[in-house]
Amino acid sequence: MSSRKKTLLKVIILGDSGVGKTSLMQQFVNNKFSHQYKATIGADFLTKEIIIDNNKPVTLQIWDTAGQERFQSLGVAFYRGADCCVLCFDVTNEKSLNNLTSWKDEFLVQSNVSNPQDFPFIIIGNKIDVDDSKKIPSLQKKLHNITHNQLGGLNYPVFETSAKDSINVEAAFEVIAKMALQQEELNAASGGDVNDDYNDAINIHLDGESSGCGC
């Protein structure tokens, strides 16, 4: 049906409750911010099409999740087929920074990705618009410590953003998109043996078939 095959990139946003996951997604997709976003229950996603590497159109499917840990056990339902994972913290909340490691571990356990060693993660520290006096003291040092030691020593990209004032959000998602695309190509090259059910389902439908759906 469609002549131009479009790439769908699946991005999961994780992080403690109240760090601004919903706000980041809304700011990026709809360019808006509200104080009234309710605590996310379950999961939802928004999609946005962007052009990366000058001429490559991709569709980002961004998944917003609940921040309370106990609800993550249901994550397995929507982690599958993820191409990139965004770990969020709140620059005014040290605990949310310290929890990044467990969010990453949880994701790897639940998503069952093929390449846990080099699966693309990115870190976002949100709420930089807040007064400096409220920010985590010596944040850079602590952040460096975490990215270089605890998270398996991998040097994930870090963005400091303000979803409220729309600072750095666009830039972060551009990098997210690029990393996700790499992962997607990697999966495609390896024959889609990982998460094959899911990817097959997508491919079938991209070809415009409706096989097997007794309708």
Place this chain on the structure above:
Amino acid sequence: MSSARKRSLSWDEVELLFVKSKVYLHPTPSKRDNISGFLSLSRPANSSNLDIILAFTPENQLSSEDRKVYEQVDVEDIQLDLESLSLQHSQPSKKRVDSSRIVKKPSASVLSSYSFSSVLSYVYSIQFRIPSHGYWYGSIVVNTQDGDKLPIMFFHDDESPSTIKSNKLHNQRFDPFGNEGEIYWGGVDFRKALEKVVNIQRSTIEPSVYLINPQSTDLRNFAPFKTKQTQQPQPQQPEIELPFKLPDVSKFIATAKWKVLETVATFGAKTRNQVLDIIEDNAPKPLKEIMRQPEVQQIGNDFESARIYLAKWAQQVKEEAERSQSKYMLDYDLYSKINRELGSSEVLTDEEISCTSRRAEVSRQEWKSFFDFSGRLCITADEVKGRIFHGGLAPDVRPEAWLFLLGVYPWDSSSEEREALQNSYESSYQEYKLKWVNDDDKRSTEFWKDQKFRIEKDINRTDRNLDIFKNPRKKSRSSGESSGKSRESSPETPDEEDFDDEFDISNIRNPHLYIMREILLTYNEYNENLGYVQGMTDLLSPLYVTFQDETLTFWAFVKFMDRMERNFVRDQSGMKKQMNTLNKLLQFMLPDLYKHLELCQSNDLFFYFRMLLVWFKRELEWDQMLRLWEIFWTDYYSSQFHLFFALAILSDNERIIIAHLKQFDEVLKYMNDLSMKLKLDPLLIRSELLFLKFKRMLDIIDRDNSLKKLKSDPYAGESSSAAVAAAAAVNNDGVIVVGDELRELLKHEIIIQKEVERPEGVGGG
């Protein structure tokens, strides 16, 4: 009994004209609660036939002498003096009566007993429901002139001596069906006795209903195929403007009307079923509107997203079609429509279907009428619940009625007892609250601080669109009423000087939000294992807005959480269990849709998570959500009626989902985006029909199974139930085994699952 002595009746005595023994009330589905008694017709002194009393008297309410008389009359042939019972009945009976038939006058409704009575002139109609599968016992429903329904009386024919005796006679005469070819059961005796004393007319529309002394207007209303246009206005008799005052009877009329309007209804069903064709043929306005939206333009040729929009678009067209239809279709046609679609008419009787109507909400006045002078309920709690289930409550009744529904006040308490209870609630709440207020050590622990942080964060973003939860404006702060007082009631009172950010979580300035925080912190003391979990603020806020009282809201929340705790336990087992039950229910009730969801890899039903966790709070407009909750709280059909409501939402969208959605994410998006678009009343009717259908299916399966066991022929029954999917397996004997999860759905008792003790070092997340 010709030899019996005769005497006159005193004022508190009656002559028994007819008695049927072993007539039961079934106040709850449990057999243990059945109430056995006598149905009687009796005549007081100096009275006409219209004064004859129809009464139900529980066996245990009778003196042993009177009981003997009742039992005697039950088995005697009824020998009424037909002369004195002429249908003109203007002559009061002055005759002396057979003393062996004299008993104490049946009491009118006595508090907390189950007796009731009504004079025949006050009875409007009686429905005779013959024994059938599903209802093993025949029963009668008495409708009064006021439109009330007396409790349903069931005839336990297998226990009643008179019925057993008559049955034997019928069998000896090889005439099991009686003269008119109808099945003999206890109700027939009653009807025949009635026929002798008053004029009864069988309804031409609903043959099971008999009108008692019908007036000409009543008869006209019962004439078949009578539409409003042909009714003549009768200015002299304004009261006949209310011919539809009896909810049940009017539904029978509705059924007839439905037959007349069949073309319209068919058109309606057709519209709905062919909604997809209509889209293609007519390219309706909603499509153009959607296409103008930027998200749609953005899609380009992105195939998957387009499908979601296509589905949503179909949904809008469906709504549009339903809206335009509703201009022509009366309310009850909606039932027929939903009902046809569900195919429930195959398994449900018209009467059952007609009962699923939505009624007017319970007004302040009606609510008050449920109570006597001492503030004690004078009808049964089940009746109140049934009423609330079908109508909901007016907003000004909620602050009082919710306390009963939630179990803060017992249904059988008096106003005095409730007052005492409220005082003890007050002091007990303060005790719990002081546990954290007075404990500086506790408040300095990491766990406690974390809990407070979570609570504040969520309180600050719960229902802030409601006026009550908006922040007071800085300048009008001086006029703030109670805020000053309550803010100083406990430590941890936030600093008031900081106005940098009105949504700063450390700065709750709205007094109502502040009280909700106090309640949740105190709930943590009350239920130490659970702690605060996201979603609990969503459950608390409607309670708070309704009561606007810290103590009452706290205890109402405690009771609500009793049933909701399983949604929040650490290992999520309570949620998983409900999803699993819903999965089984879906397979059982909507197998086609289930198969499709399986292909979409959506049979984990993850899209239900939010709906179940906070009881559709995020899916419905505020007022509708309040209505839904009070309906759930009645536990009228099932303590898990929310699962039938969830099923109804899917059922309502079945066709669109099957036609358009192919993947997990598409299904999730579609279901998530139904939020704030759900229409409560049609969904409630649908849920109720689904429940009744479900119950009937279980009944039929159980009956088939018992037959199969009798025959013990393994190949006997590859019958109607073959379609039943994996939720109910068929064993070797051909007996269908229905899982416990599904059987549990028939229970009224709430399911309580408590959180286990929090292991050392585990946070509250």
